[in-house]
Amino acid sequence: MNLTERQKQIIEIVKENEPISGDRIAKYFGLNRATLRSDLAVLTMIGILDARTKVGYFYTGQDVNPLVFDQLFAIKVKELMVPPILVEQTLSVYDAITNLYLYDVNSLYVKNEENLLIGVISQKDLLRFSIGNANAEQTPVAMIMTRMPNIITVTPETTLLEAGNLLMQHQIDSLPVIDLKNKQSVVGKLTKTHVMNHFIYAGNDSNHI
């Protein structure tokens, strides 16, 4: 939803003159009130203005950033993804755990010699192995990782809503972002945290002041 210039001007007029009647607002534009009726209805409906009978219009304090489906959900993965941490399949489970703390991440992606994605290791995979297994230093991550084609991936062009649905349905914490053409080439990583933070930032931006 994009406000027109006139609607933005109405907001400014109400901010400085509240409470102000529709007639008086119309005079600022040299128009009659009927002409502004739609604009006032829209601004009242989306909650930027408040109308009180026989008093006039008030500014509610909500800023002009209404929530927009496109900005919240249709945004592409490429806008939010981060560079992936890629490790070799020969890396030991012990070193994989060290890497989790080093890079402060919850999962690692495993590549082969051609830099193609062959596996994913989650914190939970590592914990499951390390409990009751003393030889984390001798075991390569290739032994315990989830392998292609059992890895759920997205592309940079996937929408946030689609990606969020995949995270939700498959109960996973992260999605490798793969190249549109070369399906095993990892170009990014999108986690549940990125998705949540995106919504919280939007909420902070459109918050009532």
Added chain:
Amino acid sequence: MNLTERQKQIIEIVKENEPISGDRIAKYFGLNRATLRSDLAVLTMIGILDARTKVGYFYTGQDVNPLVFDQLFAIKVKELMVPPILVEQTLSVYDAITNLYLYDVNSLYVKNEENLLIGVISQKDLLRFSIGNANAEQTPVAMIMTRMPNIITVTPETTLLEAGNLLMQHQIDSLPVIDLKNKQSVVGKLTKTHVMNHFIYAGNDSNHI
């Protein structure tokens, strides 16, 4: 943003008769077009209807669930929290890990004899301990848990936006929900997953069909 009955009826009329002129819509109500101008402006602006010059109004396929700040962000924690998994402080690290898999959770809350919250154990705490420590069966969780007052908590009345900001700022996965009066009594748990899923459900509901 709540649609009026007349706005909902307009949507139904357009759905069945598109493309349809404003004049023809007005006839359904026995009104003139000017009276409906605000309603049509609102419906067009929020994207439910599309207006094409000299053709008429179309239904865009977006359902009547526009995004509303209050529903998305002002919703209370009590609407989304789940029952917490509480364990004794004498539980072994080994059994704590078993509990993570048993209950399919990423963290456990630790209570004392009076059922009051005294600690939180995350998957990462358990992984850090289990790597290089063989005696997970002999070590109580009390040894490795994060203790009060270093635990970030919310109440059932905290808004989702506030809770999301806490999860984001403190880089944690879960928030114990404590009783408003008895500050150490845990009544629920809110995780990053609950917060993300809430937004994805909302996106699916208000999605363009």
